[in-house]
Amino acid sequence: MKRSMDELNLRDAFRPMPDACRAALMDAARSVREEEKMKRFTFRTVLIVALVLILTTAAALASGKIFGWTDFFGSSYGTQVPKAAQEIMQHTEKQQSETLGGVIFTPHELYADKHIVMAAIEGRLPEGEKGIVCSEDYYDPIYANGENGRAVAERLGVDPATTWIDAARQLNLPLYAVEATLDVPTEYTESEMMFDAMYNEDGSITYFSVQPLNGKLESGNLDCEIYLFVTKINPENADEKPEERDRMALSIPLATPTETIAYDLKEDYVSYGMKLDSVYGELTPAGLYLYADFTAQDDMTVEQYYEKGQVLPMWFDEKGQYYDFGMNGTYILDTEDWPRMHTMGLISVDSIPDTLVLALEDDNLGGGEPAPRITLTK
Amino acid sequence: MDKDFFVRQIDAHGGMLYRVAWSILRNDDDCKDALQETALKAWQKRSALKDERYFRTWIVRILINTCYDTQRKRRRTVSIEEIQEPACPPPDPSLALALEALPEKLRLPLTLCYSEGMSYAEIARALHLPQATVRGRIHRAKEQLRKELDAE
Structure with a gap:
């Protein structure tokens, strides 16, 4: 007997929570201690913003060009990828391809160092094969991909408000929903992997994946995988063929620092109740990783520090211009050793600047009262 | 807290x-x-x-x-074979089977919406997805769930 959706109570699809699960959950909740310190506090908002912005920028490319990291950071984020990183990525242009579910996947522009691994993975149909390749969100209107989506709609000759599945119906073309993302062993990862897709002029798709790493692996190769997923959808009846999944092995050489610098602090620096102890830099192809250590003053607790806002080390050049944010898009504040605080950030430079200016200030100030600054010289 | x-x-x-x-x-x-x-x-x-x-x-x-x-x-x-059989069946076993048949990317937003009463905005925040995507997935999930139930 057919049942209407309105008659269904979805909760009836689940049995009650087993006692063992409830006990495990509540035991864990009751076991926490009020004074327990936070393990690690990280801010990753900037990269997330960048990944959202990518969907709203035109990022018009020269004919026949495939989207890559340099286009991504340059057009969507205003950050220049350092030349050394660009060269490494260019060397990884021609990786071995794998075909899954009728789609050819090719990783290109791979980069890894101890803090980050990133890959651009292109998915395309074989030469002469007709169809539409899109991400797994094929019930989305094409314009959900911003200017990039509008360009696709124009190329396909459909209204941008059309969904991918309806576009396939209108054009009577098969639809391939794909995903191609990095999967790094969890022993090396820090935080979540982030990804997004862009559509190329030739109908192919490029998946961008960024995975922050925990620094445990400092040299050698990072062995990881690309998780591939394809579903072919018949536009006539929206029937999905069974999903095809596979994993593609990748071994990415880790870029190592080419130069290091320990800055000599010639004066005391205190901001937001934190005293600067040391600043150390490591120049890598991705830019200059800057490690600044601080000590809390006047018995300030870590909770009091976080209550002050999103207080981070900000880096400026000698003219007071904010340095381009690095391609890892990540700041780390490590407060495990409180009252000491270790921070790490990346600035996008090709060489170690003669002069750096540091300000520990609230990232959310939005033009509020500026924090004091300290000038650091080589 | x-x-x-x-x-x-x-x-x-x-x-x-x-x-x-x-x-x-x-x-x-x-x-x-x-x-x-x-x-x-x-x-x-x-x-x-x-x-x-x-x-x-x-x-x-x-x-x-x-x-x-x-x-x-x-x-x-x-x-x-390795997935354990639940110790006691859910109140609506056929609905449970139909829900199980959905891919996870559809099952999860549908569960959050129709079992837990979360709004599209809340689901979007929890899943880190745009609201339009959440809406699309729930729409697809309902279509597929209906197909699964009709096939029974």
Whole structure:
């Protein structure tokens, strides 16, 4: 007997929570201690913003060009990828391809160092094969991909408000929903992997994946995988063929620092109740990783520090211009050793600047009262 | 957030957390581990919750990440045979089967919406997806669920 959706109570699809699960959950909740310190506090908002912005920028490319990291950071984020990183990525242009579910996947522009691994993975149909390749969100209107989506709609000759599945119906073309993302062993990862897709002029798709790493692996190769997923959808009846999944092995050489610098602090620096102890830099192809250590003053607790806002080390050049944010898009504040605080950030430079200016200030100030600054010289 | 509030919230949302974990993991042992780990992680990260009104969305997000970590550790090698048979059937076994047949990317938003009563905006926050995508997935999930139920 057919049942209407309105008659269904979805909760009836689940049995009650087993006692063992409830006990495990509540035991864990009751076991926490009020004074327990936070393990690690990280801010990753900037990269997330960048990944959202990518969907709203035109990022018009020269004919026949495939989207890559340099286009991504340059057009969507205003950050220049350092030349050394660009060269490494260019060397990884021609990786071995794998075909899954009728789609050819090719990783290109791979980069890894101890803090980050990133890959651009292109998915395309074989030469002469007709169809539409899109991400797994094929019930989305094409314009959900911003200017990039509008360009696709124009190329396909459909209204941008059309969904991918309806576009396939209108054009009577098969639809391939794909995903191609990095999967790094969890022993090396820090935080979540982030990804997004862009559509190329030739109908192919490029998946961008960024995975922050925990620094445990400092040299050698990072062995990881690309998780591939394809579903072919018949536009006539929206029937999905069974999903095809596979994993593609990748071994990415880790870029190592080419130069290091320990800055000599010639004066005391205190901001937001934190005293600067040391600043150390490591120049890598991705830019200059800057490690600044601080000590809390006047018995300030870590909770009091976080209550002050999103207080981070900000880096400026000698003219007071904010340095381009690095391609890892990540700041780390490590407060495990409180009252000491270790921070790490990346600035996008090709060489170690003669002069750096540091300000520990609230990232959310939005033009509020500026924090004091300290000038650091080589 | 003090400990009393935390324990009360976990207690109040326990059933929902289990259903979300089951939607992803479909294995009680894994659910148990994921729930335990979620409570501990949430406490460690409690300063990230700026407004206690968002506790539910926040904890669901932590749980989902923990479940994905669990899945990754399992390396997707669990075969159908290894998935445990639930000890007692759900109130509506045919609906449970139909829901199980959906891919996880559809099952999870549908569960959050129709079983847990979360709004599209809350689901979008919890799953880190645009609202339009959430709407699309729920639409597809309902279509597929209907097909599954009709096929019975």
